[in-house]
Amino acid sequence: MPKDGEAGKDIPRDGAHSEAAAGCPDAMALAAYLDNTMDAKEKARMELHLALCPKCAKDVAELREILTQLGTGPEDASAITEIASRAKKIIDK
């Protein structure tokens, strides 16, 4: 089971920014918007929010850019191997 309770504390609300006001969409809502799976009303509500919330609008713009870039360039294979090796140890049985 998980080890190392020191890091990873202060988990943001459902993966959203910890500083985000309660009214901002959480990570799941942002992901649904980015994947275009929201129904029309939910999407309209999100777009109104994005039109009026600079922080979330910036988040979405940056996330779109990151999603576009992922998988397009070479990543540091040795770093990823080391990361994976370390992360696997979080669960030890």
Place this chain on the structure above:
Amino acid sequence: MNSLRANAADLDLGRVISGEKAAWDQFVENFAGLLYGVVTRTLRAHAATHSTEDAKDVVQDVFLRLVKDDFRLLRTYDPQRASIATWLTVVARSATIDLLRRPESRRDTVELDDTLSAGCDVFFGGRLDLPPGILSERQAQILRMLFDEDMDVTEVAGALRVQAQTVRSLKHQAILKLREHFGVSGGV
């Protein structure tokens, strides 16, 4: 992103969340590269300087966040709403920015600007809290019908006995005014 979607197809999140070691290892194998890519791009955008070691530490923190408190964060993922790759991208970027906000990291950040520091005045859920004196009564009424009462443009037009295009136009004008009021620029 195609390889990421293929990775997601192999994923059995139920086994991961149940704490099965082999499933966790597979999850890590599938997404370590994605998380590293997201973290390095976010650090590049928001930190004046960063090293590969910084990025590795942040990715490890993201994995820890996912499993902490019996996978509390990972359990919030809903496969019906978005791909795991997109959701992890949102989570990893947010985690990176959160870590940059910690006092020991702040001196190295270049951005964390007013936009990121600002709280949010506009609710995504709940009822609209429109600032007074910005919109006409009609514009405010239309936004409330659209967003508080979940009516669509046709329903609003019917209720107000105006053309749908009039509703769209008033909504557009209202949003422009609110954007100006909140200091939001650029398209969404």
